Amino acid sequence: MSRSEIIDLRGQVHARTDRAILFSTDGDRESAEWLPLSQIEVGELHRGVGEITLPEWLAVDKGLM
Structure with missing residues (x-):
């Protein structure tokens, strides 16, 4: 399994x-x-x-990006 990208989102x-x-x-x-x-x-x-850090897959799954 490949490592998920980690991203920052402001909100x-x-x-x-x-x-x-x-x-x-x-x-x-x-x-x-x-x-x-x-x-x-x-x-x-x-x-x-402020900013949160999360896996990109989670942000996509929740519709945040």
């Missing part, structure tokens, strides 16, 4: 639980997707806006 974290974040790239909660914290890294956020 808005709308909500957070112990296991996931609700994230959108356009700041619209209606288009936000839940992402498992086990698959991503959340960078420093300012008022909920």
Whole structure:
């Protein structure tokens, strides 16, 4: 199995639980997707806006790119 590309996306974290974040790239909660914290890294956020790092396949699967 080949290693997945790791990418960075900038966007808005709308909500957070112990296991996931609700994230959108356009700041619209209606288009936000839940992402498992086990698959991503959340960078420093300012008022909920910042960068996350995740596998490209996950971003594509969730429609974030």
